[in-house]
Amino acid sequence: MHVMYGPMSSSSSRWGALAVLCAVIFLDALDVSMVGVALPSIQHDLGLTTSSLQWVVSGYVLGYGGLLLLGGRTADLLGRRRVFLVALGVFAVASLLGGIVDDGTLLIAARFVKGVAAAFTAPAALSIITTTFPEGPERNRALSIFTACGASGYSLGLVISGLLTEIGWRWTLLMPVPIAIIALVAALKVLPRVAEDRAEGGHDLLGAVLITASMLLLVYTVVQAPEAGWGSVRTIGSLVASAALLGLFVLAELRMRHPLVRLGILRSGSLVRANLGLLILMGSYVAFQFVAMQYFQNLLGWSALGTALAFLPAGLLVAVTSTKMGDFADRFGTGKLIVIGAAALAGGYAMFLGIDERPSLGGLVIPGMLLLGVAFALSFPSLNIQATNGVDDDEQGLASGLLNTSGQVGGAIVLAVVTAVLTSGPAGGLSVGALRSAIVVSLILAVVGLGISAFGLRPAKPALAEEPEVKAYETV
Numbered sequence: 206m207h208v209m210y211g212p213m214s215s216s217s218s219r220w221g222a223l224a225v226l227c228a229v230i231f232l233d234a235l236d237v238s239m240v241g242v243a244l245p246s247i248q249h250d251l252g253l254t255t256s257s258l259q260w261v262v263s264g265y266v267l268g269y270g271g272l273l274l275l276g277g278r279t280a281d282l283l284g285r286r287r288v289f290l291v292a293l294g295v296f297a298v299a300s301l302l303g304g305i306v307d308d309g310t311l312l313i314a315a316r317f318v319k320g321v322a323a324a325f326t327a328p329a330a331l332s333i334i335t336t337t338f339p340e341g342p343e344r345n346r347a348l349s350i351f352t353a354c355g356a357s358g359y360s361l362g363l364v365i366s367g368l369l370t371e372i373g374w375r376w377t378l379l380m381p382v383p384i385a386i387i388a389l390v391a392a393l394k395v396l397p398r399v400a401e402d403r404a405e406g407g408h409d410l411l412g413a414v415l416i417t418a419s420m421l422l423l424v425y426t427v428v429q430a431p432e433a434g435w436g437s438v439r440t441i442g443s444l445v446a447s448a449a450l451l452g453l454f455v456l457a458e459l460r461m462r463h464p465l466v467r468l469g470i471l472r473s474g475s476l477v478r479a480n481l482g483l484l485i486l487m488g489s490y491v492a493f494q495f496v497a498m499q500y501f502q503n504l505l506g507w508s509a510l511g512t513a514l515a516f517l518p519a520g521l522l523v524a525v526t527s528t529k530m531g532d533f534a535d536r537f538g539t540g541k542l543i544v545i546g547a548a549a550l551a552g553g554y555a556m557f558l559g560i561d562e563r564p565s566l567g568g569l570v571i572p573g574m575l576l577l578g579v580a581f582a583l584s585f586p587s588l589n590i591q592a593t594n595g596v597d598d599d600e601q602g603l604a605s606g607l608l609n610t611s612g613q614v615g616g617a618i619v620l621a622v623v624t625a626v627l628t629s630g631p632a633g634g635l636s637v638g639a640l641r642s643a644i645v646v647s648l649i650l651a652v653v654g655l656g657i658s659a660f661g662l663r664p665a666k667p668a669l670a671e672e673p674e675v676k677a678y679e680t681v
Contacts, residue, residue, distance in 0.1 A: 209341065219337055221395045223347055226330040227354040228388045229293060232381050233323040234358030235365070236265055236300075241494050242509045243365035243374035250350045250374070251309040256429070259624045261497065263424060263617045264313040266491065268320025269327075270613025271417035274465050277328035278409065281599060285329045285336075286396045290539025292325035293392065297385035302452070304379035320613075331605035333396070335593050342535050345590055349531030352586035359487075360581055361520035363494060367513020412457050412465035419450035420614050425620035432628075466607065472598060478661045479592035480611040482543055485654035486550065486584050487616030488649035492579070492623040493554065496643045499627065500560060504635050518571055522578030523585075530586035539587040543658045546584030551651035555578035557644050561637055622646055 240247070240261055248258045273679055280288045303315035334351055338344040369376040426443035433439045458464040471477055501512040533542055553576035559569055592608040593601060623643045627635075 217587050218395070219347075223334065225391045225395050226386065227351055229289075229326055229392075230330055230351060231354040231358040232296070232384060232388070233269070233595070234355040235362045236319065236323065236381065237262070237269075237491065237613075238359050238362030238494055239366045239377050239380075241363045241498050242502075243370045243377045243497075244511070245500050246374040247312075247368055248394060251307075251312065253484040254308045254375045255628050256311060256432070256624060257313075259620055260315060261618035262491065262495065263308075263318040263620055264322075265320040266617040266620070267417075267421060267424060268317040269323045270320075270610050270615075270617060271420050272321050272324035272413060273328060273382045273602070273606045273610040273613065274416065275409075275413040275606075277332065277603050277609075278465055280329035280332055281601075281603065285333045288325050289329040289333070289396070290389065290392055292329065293385060293389045296322035296326060297382055297389065299661055300378065300381045300385060304382070320324060324609075327609050328606040329608075331589070331593070332601040333422065333574060334382045335596075335601040335605070340594060342531070345534050347531075348590050348593070349529070349534065351584045352589045353530065356581045356585040357520065357524040359490070359524040359585075360516070360534070360578065363516040364513045364520050367511075367516075368487065370509035392676070409457075409463060409465035410459055412454055412461065415450050415454035415457060418445050418464070419454060422450065423447040424617050424621045427618065427625055430625055432502050448511045460646050466603065467600070470596075470603060470607070473595070475591050475594070475661070476596070476604065476607070478657055479588045480608055481657050482547070482584065482654055483588045483592075483608055484611040484615030485617075485650045485657075486580070486588070486620030487612035489550065489554070489650040489654075490581070490617040491616035493557075493577075493644065493647045495620055496623060496627070496640055496647075497557075500640050504637070504640070505562070505564070510580075515570055516574060519574040519578030519581065522575060523582045524576060530583065531590075533583075534587055534590050538660050539591040540658070542583045542587040543591070544655070544662060546580045546582075547655040547658045548586065549576045549583070550580035551648060551655055554644055554648040554651055558641055560640060560644075569676075600677050619646065619650065 244258055244261065247253065247261060248255075251259075276288070276292070284610065296319060299315050299319035303312055303319060306312050306315060331351070335344065338347045340607060365380070366377050369380060422443055426440060426447065430437075430440045432509050455468070458466050458468055497515075501507045501515060502509070530542065553573045556569055556573035556576065559638075564570055589608065593604050596604040623646050627639055628645045629639075
């Protein structure tokens with residue numbers, strides 16, 4: 206199916222809409238990392254433990270990742286413009302509530318709702334782009350700009366967080382409110398009401414409940430495992446239950462006439478590699494950010510502003526170079542860029558294994574951050590382009606939902622593992638040894654990601670004749 210955008214067919218209209226969509230994806234990504242520098246202040250003011258504190262990040266990430274598949278499917282079914290506008294309004298309200306609450310549980314709840322809203326805006330925005338810009342150089346350019354804004358949000362979030370935390374940690378939660386409102390007003394004007402073909406089918410609420418419950422239970426189990434014991438009946442039982450829910454999700458998708466995830470889409474090797482790549486990139490980096498906050502502020506005693514400045518090199522590098530990735534992808538192909546990015550990611554984490562109580566800015570912190578910036582600048586846009594190329598218009602929401610789900614759920618799970626490593630260590634997890642052990646988790650993942658991306662560069666086998674893919678499955 207192809208979208209009939211009418212007024213959106215003009216170049217100026219398309220690029221005007223892209224500007225608004227970029228602003229929103231910047232906010233979505235910003236919220237994953239922007240509370241980072243503020244975490245110690247939030248922990249002190251609200252009396253949160255380290256295990257509870259990570260839920261300020263994970264609450265948003267899980268709401269985001271857990272419902273992205275439903276968000277993408279809803280955009281395909283109900284219309285991308287409608288879903289985008291409603292979700293953006295909810296995002297603004299949840300941002301306001303998160304900034305004024307005085308209870309840790311309420312803050313986490315507001316963050317979760319905010320993540321749910323982002324789960325609908327992100328795939329709707331991406332699918333608007335991929336169904337508006339024709340596949341090829343023009344779409345690659347649009348996607349590189351769009352993903353550059355997302356990558357810049359992730360990397361600059363900590364810098365902005367440091368600046369705002371100097372005034373008060375609540376400003377890190379309130380800052381998105383006016384921007385979201387302005388974006389909403391602009392979207393009403395630049396995203397015109399147009400006729401578009403919509404995917405057939407209904408909402409797979411059972412699938413959405415099963416996959417979200419599985420991910421929530423998995424993360425909760427990993428976070429609580431150090432306290433309950435990794436070999437305890439509670440931990441093992443919860444892991445088995447999470448796996449069972451995931452299995453039920455797969456079975457449900459196979460038998461549903463209109464599944465949340467058409468599993469046949471996973472036959473695309475490039476799409477699967479892109480999802481694994483983003484899972485590793487986001488999972489390892491979100492976890493690293495959490496460790497870095499503990500290291501710079503709680504162990505070294507750096508200020509919020511000083512911590513933010515430590516992340517500035519990576520953020521600036523991503524912001525300056527990511528918009529060029531579309532041209533690089535056209536020239537070199539996404540596969541090579543992803544391999545180089547994965548190598549830079551592993552190199553950056555490896556450098557931070559040399560942390561001690563007096564780290565060298567010029568010899569460790571800045572070079573390590575620059576490597577991580579290179580990794581994000583190369584990998585993030587390339588993975589988005591790779592995941593959506595060759596996908597039918599009526600499944601662009603699904604493809605983008607799968608990709609973003611991989612990144613957000615990866616962030617939540619790896620953060621939970623790293624938090625478990627930290628809280629299992631001496632001195633409340635603030636020893637240099639425990640911090641290094643936590644960074645090793647990110648490094649191992651980065652090395653695995655390098656292997657997966659390198660595998661994608663192997664010479665292609667001669668194509669064999671294939672039967673047409675059947676999209677529908679038998680009903681229950």
